[in-house]
Amino acid sequence: MTAEALFSLAPLLILFPLLGLVVNIIAGRRLGERGVGIVASAAVGLAFVIAILQFIALRMDPSGATIHIADWIVIGQLEVEWALQIDTLSVTMMLMVTGVGGLIHIYAVGYMHDDVRFQGDPSRFPRFFVYFNLFIAAMLLLVTGDSYLTMFVGWEGVGLCSYLLISFWYEKGEDGIGNALAGKKAFVVNRIGDFGFIIAMLITFWFFGTLTFEEVFNEAEAMGAGAVGAATAITLFLLVGAAGKSAQIPLFVWLPDAMAGPTPVSALIHAATMVTAGIYMLVRNAALLEIATVTPDIIAIIGAATALLAASIAVARFDIKRVLAYSTISQLGFMIAAVGIGAYVAAIFHLVAHAFFKALLFLSAGSVIQGVEHGHHRADSHEEHFNPNDMRVMGGLRTRMKATFWVYLIGALALVGIPPLAGFFSKDEILADALLVSPAVYWVLVGSAFLTAFYMGRQILMVFFGKPRSKAAEAAEESPAVMVAPLVVLAILSVGGGLINSPGLLPLTHFLEDTLEGLREPEFVAAVAAISTLLAVLAIVLAWLVYGRRPMAHDPVRRLGSLWTAIRHRWWVDGFYDWLIVSRYISLSHWLAEVADEQFLHDWVHDTVIARSFVRATNWLASVLDLRLIDRGFDGLGALTRRGAGGLGALQTGYVRNYAVAVFIGMVLVVSYLLLS
Amino acid sequence: MIPGVSMTHILILSGVLFTLGTLGVLIRRNAIVMFMSIELMLNASNLAFVGFARSMGALSGQVFVFFVIAVAAAEVAVGLALIVAVYRSRSSIDVDRVSDLKG
Numbered sequence A: 001m002t003a004e005a006l007f008s009l010a011p012l013l014i015l016f017p018l019l020g021l022v023v024n025i026i027a028g029r030r031l032g033e034r035g036v037g038i039v040a041s042a043a044v045g046l047a048f049v050i051a052i053l054q055f056i057a058l059r060m061d062p063s064g065a066t067i068h069i070a071d072w073i074v075i076g077q078l079e080v081e082w083a084l085q086i087d088t089l090s091v092t093m094m095l096m097v098t099g100v101g102g103l104i105h106i107y108a109v110g111y112m113h114d115d116v117r118f119q120g121d122p123s124r125f126p127r128f129f130v131y132f133n134l135f136i137a138a139m140l141l142l143v144t145g146d147s148y149l150t151m152f153v154g155w156e157g158v159g160l161c162s163y164l165l166i167s168f169w170y171e172k173g174e175d176g177i178g179n180a181l182a183g184k185k186a187f188v189v190n191r192i193g194d195f196g197f198i199i200a201m202l203i204t205f206w207f208f209g210t211l212t213f214e215e216v217f218n219e220a221e222a223m224g225a226g227a228v229g230a231a232t233a234i235t236l237f238l239l240v241g242a243a244g245k246s247a248q249i250p251l252f253v254w255l256p257d258a259m260a261g262p263t264p265v266s267a268l269i270h271a272a273t274m275v276t277a278g279i280y281m282l283v284r285n286a287a288l289l290e291i292a293t294v295t296p297d298i299i300a301i302i303g304a305a306t307a308l309l310a311a312s313i314a315v316a317r318f319d320i321k322r323v324l325a326y327s328t329i330s331q332l333g334f335m336i337a338a339v340g341i342g343a344y345v346a347a348i349f350h351l352v353a354h355a356f357f358k359a360l361l362f363l364s365a366g367s368v369i370q371g372v373e374h375g376h377h378r379a380d381s382h383e384e385h386f387n388p389n390d391m392r393v394m395g396g397l398r399t400r401m402k403a404t405f406w407v408y409l410i411g412a413l414a415l416v417g418i419p420p421l422a423g424f425f426s427k428d429e430i431l432a433d434a435l436l437v438s439p440a441v442y443w444v445l446v447g448s449a450f451l452t453a454f455y456m457g458r459q460i461l462m463v464f465f466g467k468p469r470s471k472a473a474e475a476a477e478e479s480p481a482v483m484v485a486p487l488v489v490l491a492i493l494s495v496g497g498g499l500i501n502s503p504g505l506l507p508l509t510h511f512l513e514d515t516l517e518g519l520r521e522p523e524f525v526a527a528v529a530a531i532s533t534l535l536a537v538l539a540i541v542l543a544w545l546v547y548g549r550r551p552m553a554h555d556p557v558r559r560l561g562s563l564w565t566a567i568r569h570r571w572w573v574d575g576f577y578d579w580l581i582v583s584r585y586i587s588l589s590h591w592l593a594e595v596a597d598e599q600f601l602h603d604w605v606h607d608t609v610i611a612r613s614f615v616r617a618t619n620w621l622a623s624v625l626d627l628r629l630i631d632r633g634f635d636g637l638g639a640l641t642r643r644g645a646g647g648l649g650a651l652q653t654g655y656v657r658n659y660a661v662a663v664f665i666g667m668v669l670v671v672s673y674l675l676l677s
Numbered sequence B: 001m002i003p004g005v006s007m008t009h010i011l012i013l014s015g016v017l018f019t020l021g022t023l024g025v026l027i028r029r030n031a032i033v034m035f036m037s038i039e040l041m042l043n044a045s046n047l048a049f050v051g052f053a054r055s056m057g058a059l060s061g062q063v064f065v066f067f068v069i070a071v072a073a074a075e076v077a078v079g080l081a082l083i084v085a086v087y088r089s090r091s092s093i094d095v096d097r098v099s100d101l102k103g
Helices: A003-009 A010-060 A090-116 A122-144 A150-168 A178-208 A213-244 A254-260 A261-270 A273-284 A284-292 A294-312 A321-340 A342-378 A400-416 A422-437 A437-462 A480-500 A507-511 A526-548 A556-560 A562-568 A568-653 A656-676 B007-027 B032-057 B059-092
Strands: A064-074 A078-086
Touching: A003 A064, A003 A562, A010 A064, A010 A078, A010 A090, A010 A122, A010 A556, A064 A150, A078 A122, A078 A150, A078 B032, A090 A122, A090 A261, A090 A342, A090 A480, A122 A150, A122 A261, A122 A273, A150 A178, A150 A213, A150 A261, A150 A273, A150 A568, A178 A213, A178 A254, A213 A294, A254 A261, A254 A321, A254 A400, A261 A273, A261 A321, A261 A342, A261 B007, A273 A284, A273 A321, A273 A342, A284 A294, A294 A321, A294 A437, A294 A480, A294 A568, A321 A342, A321 A437, A342 A400, A342 A422, A342 A480, A342 A507, A400 A422, A400 A437, A400 A480, A400 A526, A400 B059, A422 A437, A422 A480, A422 A526, A422 A568, A437 A526, A480 A507, A556 A562, A562 A568, A656 B007, B007 B032
Parallel strands: none
Antiparallel strands: A064 A078
């Protein structure tokens, strides 16, 4: 097979998930849970096969291809076509999306089987997989789009799926509306980011007259110094978009709430794939970032600050998934910082490695949650507000859930960066690059890495070690094989993922060189690796000293006093937004509803002005125009007709002779007329 | 042609007959008599047809007379049937008593 023939298969990549979701929409109820799961997983599996074929094609022809599908918008100067850009960057992403996505699909078959029963509505099983396949299709559209606009379609598509899946149990949660509110929050916050993306897109078109990546980059390169201002503005607004999608300061507040969705959703969308779209988008625009002046510094600062802030908040969480959510924000901060310091390959490397181990951690957390939930049902304890996500009710699960414990441990160690697991290589590549470019960023990231090791140690110790702290934890049981098998595969990937860009060989760097120009070859700095490994081990030891030895009645870190209060309250960011925006917005809405709408529009404009004058006008029409003029007119017409009919009726005597006379006279008249004229 | 009988004589006779028929229709109330008067008017016109045909030497007038006779025969059939029907329902053939359609 030639490379061209393989490239031309690319549209199937998006078609297979769409096909899967159509089948599940139409026949989902009849297929049964097993059938739905097989269809959905097979659709993603086939997409993965196509992605591998694209990878093979790229080995033959590293320059890639642009697969034209159709013209989309042709208005004057604006020409946007549907085209899929197959290059090393997009293929790296699609392999990750379909590969990790496929594993999560398989896991979800097992997870959702129980989840739909715990939540009490098994009929929602097919819907979950329809959304899941739609997400995969949208994500692939995002990574393959060859212009800002086609990428934006996928960008919005994944946002929609995120919304749908966060509020999947929309009638559940706090006060029966908590999950729906979480979905809304994610959607609204993302919308702010999307607005930045749109503005960036408009500036791009205004300045370069095109929206296609390749043309924009060539144009910018040709313009040289003339394009600096535009590139800076575009990348700044793209950063707003990336901050929304990838949960960075100041738009990170939606991601922790997004944990309201079922756990496979958190793993697929809010850890492995969608939230990395911002990083992918920035790396895709590396050519503009290289030209822009201020933006890279701002990106690096935001990334590093987010990494530290989120890592500190994660220390004070008790919800097993929220620890991981803040950890995800923190790791995304690492990637954003890497983009800021120009280490694009390191960003993508960490993105892929993070997808492996964070998906693993989330799925294992789902396994833990369901294990505890099962235990809760088996122990038959009737605690009113039992929360299976709360780490305070866990403990000692090491013995009850052996497989889950081991894969969780591998995921955690990979995240912490213990050699030779995936996170060690990817994180150290970022750290080594940071040390070269900006020591300040380096130290902030090292601090975040230390906190990462501490909160992961805390989590492992709270969940798996010690004694069970509830009847549910005592009775917890291991998850079925369909859930454990993907975990094992992801664990293997988390262990070996570092090979993707192992120091010395650097396969990922050489692979991405075909797409991203002028890459630095990262060096493996032994000192950096040694420092971060040492700090990670120190943090774990510290976590063991704090949490490992005595039963957990209160969190010992409470003793930090005001610092504990700050991180417990998430540095008051949510409260600040509530105070600054949400509460004002709500009072504005109240004012608009009560004063502007109810009193002004409804009572005054509608009732007084429109309704009253309308009544007056209709009164005049009814009493004057209708009754006096029209009614009387027609009454007169009727009377006239009646009188005329009375007169004419008299002619009809009923005597044949009279009629005969009339006929005779008529005859005489007609004949005499004919004769005389 | 009978000597001394001119076209004028024929037309006068025809006119007199037609007038008698007309008066009969207009004045009499017995349906049978009215009916006979109508026949009289038809035959007055037949006479005029025949007279004109002879004086002009054309045959079409006489042909028309056959049509008129045929139509008159049909009319007799319908008319007598009507009269019988009227008599059956009212035991009288006085046309003034059949004035139900008075307006």
